[in-house]
Amino acid sequence: MARQRKKLSINKDKLKKTSAVESTTDTAQNREIVRPINPVVNYPNIGSKGGNGSNVNFTRFYGKGYDDITNRVYYTAKALLKNTDALSEETQKGYFKNGFFHFAEYLTLFRYSAGEDLTQDDITPELIEQYLLHLRGCELGYNTLKGYYTHLKSMLIHMRDKGYWSVIDDINLNSDFFPKSPFPNSSKRAKGEKPLTPHEKRQVVVALKQAIKPIYQKTEPLTGYQLTLCLLAVAIQTGINTSPLLNMTTDSLTDHPLKDCRKLLTVFKKRGNSTQLHNLRKSQELEVVQGIKLDVAYLIEAIIERNSQVRKSIDSDLLFVYESRIAHIGAERGTASSLAERLLRYNIKKFIKEYDLRDEDGRTMKLNVSRFRKTFINGIYELSGESLLIAARQAKHSGTGTLDHYLQAPEQSKRNLGLMGEIRVKELTCAEPSVPVGHCKDPKNGDKAPKNGSFCNDFLGCFRCKSFVITGDDLYKLFSFYWAIIRSRDEFGRKDWKRHLKNVLRIVDEEVVPEFAKLGQLQRVETEKERARSNPHPYWQNLDMLKVTQ
Numbered sequence: 001m002a003r004q005r006k007k008l009s010i011n012k013d014k015l016k017k018t019s020a021v022e023s024t025t026d027t028a029q030n031r032e033i034v035r036p037i038n039p040v041v042n043y044p045n046i047g048s049k050g051g052n053g054s055n056v057n058f059t060r061f062y063g064k065g066y067d068d069i070t071n072r073v074y075y076t077a078k079a080l081l082k083n084t085d086a087l088s089e090e091t092q093k094g095y096f097k098n099g100f101f102h103f104a105e106y107l108t109l110f111r112y113s114a115g116e117d118l119t120q121d122d123i124t125p126e127l128i129e130q131y132l133l134h135l136r137g138c139e140l141g142y143n144t145l146k147g148y149y150t151h152l153k154s155m156l157i158h159m160r161d162k163g164y165w166s167v168i169d170d171i172n173l174n175s176d177f178f179p180k181s182p183f184p185n186s187s188k189r190a191k192g193e194k195p196l197t198p199h200e201k202r203q204v205v206v207a208l209k210q211a212i213k214p215i216y217q218k219t220e221p222l223t224g225y226q227l228t229l230c231l232l233a234v235a236i237q238t239g240i241n242t243s244p245l246l247n248m249t250t251d252s253l254t255d256h257p258l259k260d261c262r263k264l265l266t267v268f269k270k271r272g273n274s275t276q277l278h279n280l281r282k283s284q285e286l287e288v289v290q291g292i293k294l295d296v297a298y299l300i301e302a303i304i305e306r307n308s309q310v311r312k313s314i315d316s317d318l319l320f321v322y323e324s325r326i327a328h329i330g331a332e333r334g335t336a337s338s339l340a341e342r343l344l345r346y347n348i349k350k351f352i353k354e355y356d357l358r359d360e361d362g363r364t365m366k367l368n369v370s371r372f373r374k375t376f377i378n379g380i381y382e383l384s385g386e387s388l389l390i391a392a393r394q395a396k397h398s399g400t401g402t403l404d405h406y407l408q409a410p411e412q413s414k415r416n417l418g419l420m421g422e423i424r425v426k427e428l429t430c431a432e433p434s435v436p437v438g439h440c441k442d443p444k445n446g447d448k449a450p451k452n453g454s455f456c457n458d459f460l461g462c463f464r465c466k467s468f469v470i471t472g473d474d475l476y477k478l479f480s481f482y483w484a485i486i487r488s489r490d491e492f493g494r495k496d497w498k499r500h501l502k503n504v505l506r507i508v509d510e511e512v513v514p515e516f517a518k519l520g521q522l523q524r525v526e527t528e529k530e531r532a533r534s535n536p537h538p539y540w541q542n543l544d545m546l547k548v549t550q
Contacts, residue, residue, distance in 0.1 A: 035067060041077045041096075043089040054089075056096050061104050065111035066118040072164040073100050073155070079162040095158070099151030106134045120165050123156070125177055132182050146183035153178055195374040199360050204367070207355035208233050212299070221307045224322045227339055228347035230299055231320060235369045237296050239376025240267055242369040246339055248319040250304050250311070253297060263297035310336050344369075435459065436539050437481050438474040441467040460500065463507050470512060472521060479532035480540035482508050488543045 039062065044053035056077065061070045073096065080092050110127065111118050131152075135145045157173055159165040171177060196204060211229045215222065222230070231245055244267035256262040303319055311321045313336045320339040348367055351357075357365040437459055440446055446467030449456040459481075462468045470478060485501045516525050532540075 035062065035071055036074060039070075039074050041074070041081065043081070043093050045084070046089050046093060054093065056093055058096075064104070064108050065116075066104070066107045068117070068119040069107065069123065070104070072120060072159060076155070076159040076162050076164050079164075080158060095151050095155040098148055099153075099155040102135075102148045103131060103152050106131050109134070123165065125179070128177075129179060132179065142183065143186055146186045149182060193366060193368065193371045193374070195378045196371055197360065200357075200365055201375060203355075203357050203365070204232075204236065207351070207357060208236070211351070211355070215299075216302065218306065221310050221323060222303060223325060224337075224339060224343060225347050225350060227303065227307075227320045227322055228344055229351065230303055231339065231344070232348070232351070232369070232372070233299060234296055235372040236376070238265065239373045240265075241373060242341060242344070244268060245369065246320060246341065246344070249317045250319055251317065252319065253300050253304075265296070265300075435462065437462055437470075437478055439469040439471060440465075441469060443467075460504065463504060472516070472524060475516075475525060475528035476532055477537050477539070478508065478512070479529045480537035482529075483533050483536055484540040484543050491543075 039058040041056045041058075042053050043056070046054035058070055058074045064070075077092065077096055080087060080095075081089075084092070107118060110122075110130070114122070132149065135148060138145065156165065160167055160173065167173065167177065208229065212233055215226055215230065218226075234240070235242075235245060248267050252266050254264045254266065256264050300319065307321055310323045311317070313323075314321065316338065318338045321336060322339070323336050345368070352365055352367055357367065359365050435443065440456070440462070443449055443455045444453065445451050446456065446465060448458060448461045448465040448467070482505065485497075485504060488501075489497050513522075513525055516522065
């Protein structure tokens with residue numbers, strides 16, 4: 001009888017570990033949750049095309065005395081990942097990287113103080129208040145701290161909604177749990193990078209021209225660094241934001257319907273579910289259509305042609321796709337990938353170092369696409385005769401976003417608010433009537449005079465009046481007014497003081513004093529300035545007379 005062979009196949013179900021099953025729930029129920037074997041959440045669509053996405057690893061938060069909370073946060077992350085239409089992967093990742101990770105550092109301290117392990121029941125309004133005190137003690141920016149708190153708050157709300165955090169009596173978290181406005185006036189404190197100065201812009205443009213010139217002569221595919229240079233060249237001439245640039249596709253460039261010397265560039269920016277005043281595609285992407293010059297169009301066409309084979313290898317229509325020649329951020333050697341923000345920042349630093357880009361003070365220049373955008377919008381603002389409407393249209397803004405975050409007064413505007421009168425060492429004629437801050441050529445019919453037979457009493461307007469004359473004999477009165485402005489800052493009201501009076505100090509310091517210095521009268525200026533400080537002119541003991549004349 002033939003010997004029967006032993007069956008060597010293995011039933012894979014027998015190898016399954018029950019603890020590895022990570023079921024999640026979208027209901028409001030609360031249940032016991034076991035620790036996952038591999039507490040890592042992968043966001044597959046974050047990062048470069050062809051990469052492995054981006055991971056959030058919760059491993060280091062276990063064994064610290066708050067495993068129950070860590071478990072619930074981990075399973076919330078898994079549950080949220082099921083629906084990326086409502087919340088993008090970048091938004092979800094921010095909840096945990098910026099919200100939970102920093103909160104966990106405080107939980108370690110709180111656990112040590114409590115002397116026992118923490119559970120979801122320990123997440124109370126008192127704990128949140130203490131965490132806010134902890135944040136305010138950190139040496140971080142005001143808006144950075146606000147961001148950490150806001151991400152934590154959003155995470156906890158979603159954790160409750162997904163059933164992983166039970167709150168007593170199902171209370172309204174916003175009104176009954178979280179403190180109201182713990183970071184007031186945060187929008188007024190936000191200070192992003194400023195636009196490039198003319199000195200900086202000149203350096204960047206020259207460096208980009210030198211860097212891109214060899215690219216036009218190349219026939220082989222462009223590297224990630226070369227694509228970064230191309231992206232910067234497009235950004236500085238279009239003012240488009242980082243995200244739309246990185247997501248630009250090969251069909252973004254089309255013929256202009258009206259101008260042969262121009263092309264149309266169409267890019268899309270994700271805007272969640274917010275209402276927009278622009279055309280929408282797929283209801284969640286904001287369409288930005290912009291006419292561009294042919295040199296930018298030619299550069300984009302060159303990228304499309306040079307890297308077409310690389311693009312085919314990963315079946316992508318993204319414009320900035322390349323093949324990595326060495327292992328670096330976001331890509332292994334020999335793999336095809338696309339530019340992502342992390343690599344973009346790295347390559348910009350390389351560009352700055354290679355061309356030794358520096359600001360007016362000789363410090364290494366700070367450079368990013370946001371500064372290019374602000375520079376572009378401010379350029380439009382100046383070219384349009386300082387038209388806020390035109391600048392806002394070019395920025396694709398509605399409301400006051402352009403004014404609040406992008407525009408700053410151009411140098412020409414400051415000069416327009418500067419001294420328009422004359423500086424004289426001594427009076428050339430006695431015919432010019434005296435005014436409380438100097439002399440006037442014609443107080444009735446002068447440049448800013450009312451021209452109705454009455455005398456002009458707009459002393460603040462003197463500094464912008466062509467009929468205004470300052471002589472050496474006027475310095476005592478002028479600096480008495482100068483010191484009165486400084487003394488009256490709180491009394492006048494800081495907001496009104498800054499709006500109406502601060503510019504007078506700048507004009508005196510930056511325009512009047514240097515003119516007298518050129519005439520060899522600096523010593524006299526210093527003497528009269530000190531005299532006015534210690535013993536001011538009777539007219540300018542305070543600003544009461546200024547208020548009377550307004």
